[in-house]
Amino acid sequence: MVLYTSPFPNSFLSVLHSFSWGLIFPCYWLADRLVGSFVPTTYEKRQRADDPCYFHALCIIITTPIYLALLVASLPFALIGFLLWSPLQSARRPYIYSRLKDKNHANGATLLTEWKAAGSGKSFCFGSANVCLLPDSLARFNNVFNTQARAKEIGRRIRNGASRPQIKIYIDSPTNTSISAASFSSLVSPQAGDNRTVNAGIKRTTSMEYKGDNCGSNNGEENREDKGGSGEPHEGEENTCIVRINGEENGHMSDTETDTVNGQARASGPAEPSLEGDADISKTPNHKQKEGDSGSLDSCSASRESLVKVRVGDGTVDQSTVNNKLLYKASIMKKTSVRKKKHTDETFDHEISAFFPANLDFLCLQEVFDKRAAEKLKEQLHHYFEYIVYDVGVYSCHSCCSFKFVNSGLLFASRYPVMDAAYHCYPNGRGMDSLASKGALFLKVQVGSTPQDQRIVGYISCTHLQAIAGDTTVRCEQLDMLQDWLSEFRKSTSSSSTANPEELVAFDVLCGDLNFDNCSSEDKLEQQHSLFTHYKDPCRVGPGEDKPWAIGTLLDPEGLYDEEVCTPDNLQKVLESEEGRKGYLVYPTSKNHSSSQKGRKASLKGNGRRIDYMLYTEEGLYLEWKVEVEEFSFITQLAGLTDHLPVAMRLMVSTGEDDP
Numbered sequence: 212m213v214l215y216t217s218p219f220p221n222s223f224l225s226v227l228h229s230f231s232w233g234l235i236f237p238c239y240w241l242a243d244r245l246v247g248s249f250v251p252t253t254y255e256k257r258q259r260a261d262d263p264c265y266f267h268a269l270c271i272i273i274t275t276p277i278y279l280a281l282l283v284a285s286l287p288f289a290l291i292g293f294l295l296w297s298p299l300q301s302a303r304r305p306y307i308y309s310r311l312k313d314k315n316h317a318n319g320a321t322l323l324t325e326w327k328a329a330g331s332g333k334s335f336c337f338g339s340a341n342v343c344l345l346p347d348s349l350a351r352f353n354n355v356f357n358t359q360a361r362a363k364e365i366g367r368r369i370r371n372g373a374s375r376p377q378i379k380i381y382i383d384s385p386t387n388t389s390i391s392a393a394s395f396s397s398l399v400s401p402q403a404g405d406n407r408t409v410n411a412g413i414k415r416t417t418s419m420e421y422k423g424d425n426c427g428s429n430n431g432e433e434n435r436e437d438k439g440g441s442g443e444p445h446e447g448e449e450n451t452c453i454v455r456i457n458g459e460e461n462g463h464m465s466d467t468e469t470d471t472v473n474g475q476a477r478a479s480g481p482a483e484p485s486l487e488g489d490a491d492i493s494k495t496p497n498h499k500q501k502e503g504d505s506g507s508l509d510s511c512s513a514s515r516e517s518l519v520k521v522r523v524g525d526g527t528v529d530q531s532t533v534n535n536k537l538l539y540k541a542s543i544m545k546k547t548s549v550r551k552k553k554h555t556d557e558t559f560d561h562e563i564s565a566f567f568p569a570n571l572d573f574l575c576l577q578e579v580f581d582k583r584a585a586e587k588l589k590e591q592l593h594h595y596f597e598y599i600v601y602d603v604g605v606y607s608c609h610s611c612c613s614f615k616f617v618n619s620g621l622l623f624a625s626r627y628p629v630m631d632a633a634y635h636c637y638p639n640g641r642g643m644d645s646l647a648s649k650g651a652l653f654l655k656v657q658v659g660s661t662p663q664d665q666r667i668v669g670y671i672s673c674t675h676l677q678a679i680a681g682d683t684t685v686r687c688e689q690l691d692m693l694q695d696w697l698s699e700f701r702k703s704t705s706s707s708s709t710a711n712p713e714e715l716v717a718f719d720v721l722c723g724d725l726n727f728d729n730c731s732s733e734d735k736l737e738q739q740h741s742l743f744t745h746y747k748d749p750c751r752v753g754p755g756e757d758k759p760w761a762i763g764t765l766l767d768p769e770g771l772y773d774e775e776v777c778t779p780d781n782l783q784k785v786l787e788s789e790e791g792r793k794g795y796l797v798y799p800t801s802k803n804h805s806s807s808q809k810g811r812k813a814s815l816k817g818n819g820r821r822i823d824y825m826l827y828t829e830e831g832l833y834l835e836w837k838v839e840v841e842e843f844s845f846i847t848q849l850a851g852l853t854d855h856l857p858v859a860m861r862l863m864v865s866t867g868e869d870d871p
Contacts, residue, residue: 767794
């Protein structure tokens with residue numbers, strides 16, 4: 212299948228489209244600004260209340276007549292542009308595939324080594340987020356604004372979080388393995404030439420600074436020998452550090468050791484500067500860095516949470532690869548058996564993290580509707596992801612029943628090459644959703660090859676369903692179509708047969724904003740849909756019941772700018788408590804209670820509305836391999852930038868001892 216690298220088949224149509232949009236854009240921009248000036252966010256309301264010299268009403272009185280006059284003047288040009296733009300959409304391709312040609316631009320990414328399906332297996336990490344990048348006037352109805360600056364900052368936070376080193380902590384202490392969620396301290400590496408094991412006390416803090424030489428990722432034979440000897444890291448794991456903590460009998464350090472560690476931490480120097488300036492970011496409160504805000508890894512302290520494994524091991528870990536060349540921000544994720552003893556029956560790690568997972572392989576985004584914002588977001592993501600599919604969808608009356616003003620809002624980013632891609636638009640959208648070409652994006656990626664030259668591939672699908680509450684029938688119909696399209700895409704892109712497999716399928720993942728949760732009584736039909744018999748939800752026990760550790764992903768828009776939740780660290784801490792979740796998450800609705808959350812906290816069901824899903828299936832995969840969830844996390848790194856919590860899942864593809 213040919214991947215489309217431009218929206219039109221020839222340059223003439225592209226130039227004509229640019230000309231027509233150039234005629235439309237002034238009218239579009241003026242209308243967006245005019246409407247946006249009458250839809251204030253809670254941050255702007257507080258700013259007016261706190262500042263007696265904030266003359267917002269005067270500004271509106273002055274600017275509104277100017278906007279109206281210019282809007283009227285631009286209408287004739289916009290009409291001409293629309294008459295040219297609309298028929299051109301019949302020739303438009305359904306997506307744009309962007310591949311980074313200058314790999315030096317991807318300075319935050321570690322070069323991937325091709326997986327040869329040897330050894331015990333390999334893990335793949337998937338992320339999904341609804342980023343609410345609508346035109347500014349529409350985004351304000353969700354209590355977010357300044358779409359262009361938010362797009363840039365969202366991209367920066369994602370790539371900075373994903374490009375962190377993945378540090379695995381081996382705790383060499385036979386008597387102390389009970390590390391609480393609030394008891395972590397800064398780890399300081401040995402100084403240059405000092406190969407002693409790192410000793411670290413464990414105490415309450417919000418940051419951990421780590422220095423390492425690219426964290427030992429593909430840095431020589433010594434590192435590879437260490438990986439092979441420990442038995443923990445799997446083949447193909449990138450950008451991974453191993454640190455050993457020698458604990459005393461009670462798990463604490465002496466006062467002398469503590470003073471030494473703290474002194475080294477204070478002398479460790481400033482953080483690595485950001486690649487871009489903060490001029491645009493400071494314009495909105497969403498992006499204002501405060502003390503302890505580590506969302507972009509630009510502050511002097513980083514969050515204590517991330518997807519970094521904690522292992523309890525017996526063997527000695529060689530620390531000779533650790534030195535002082537780079538300063539990284541990292542934090543520790545607690546293993547389930549240690550971190551949450553009340554869920555010891557769970558087979559994988561789960562947490563609320565202030566960072567996107569280290570070594571994030573695939574990213575699926577929803578609501579990237581604004582085209583200028585999509586370009587800014589793509590530019591930032593290309594610092595880490597080499598392959599991006601964006602501007603997905605159709606416009607005008609092409610291929611769908613109703614007129615489409617905006618695209619699907621889907622965006623896909625990958626560290627692995629995309630082999631095939633397909634898009635389908637849901638034809639049954641209703642209300643405001645019918646104006647967007649909501650649909651599903653299907654992708655096939657190559658993640659490696661076997662010694663027998665068989666390709667190792669994976670399937671990833673991203674979708675966004677009908678949003679209007681009460682449209683249960685519409686969403687069920689869309690889930691039916693989604694299943695059919697999934698099957699068709701697998702069949703049309705498969706080049707293998709059972710007798711002569713040319714490809715080995717490693718995983719099949721479905722993610723996106725499904726706009727229903729697993730606890731609301733109004734969503735019973737969606738909860739019982741047959742999709743969940745084919746795809747597994749790691750957060751779900753069954754229809755109507757989530758696992759105790761699963762939390763909602765829909766934030767209450769009214770509280771986005773509260774001091775308690777406006778930074779990744781603060782939001783993480785709030786969501787770790789039940790009372791905090793009740794104050795800042797949207798909860799499942801019930802027919803027996805009023806729609807207002809206030810005054811009925813005791814009756815709230817579950818841990819919030821979880822409408823952003825990450826599903827996987829074992830059907831259709833290579834029979835000799837086994838796929839298991841290794842980690843699942845709810846992410847707060849985009850605090851203040853969107854009204855959804857991103858989610859991430861790491862899958863382990865186990866191949867066994869021998870090559871297939």
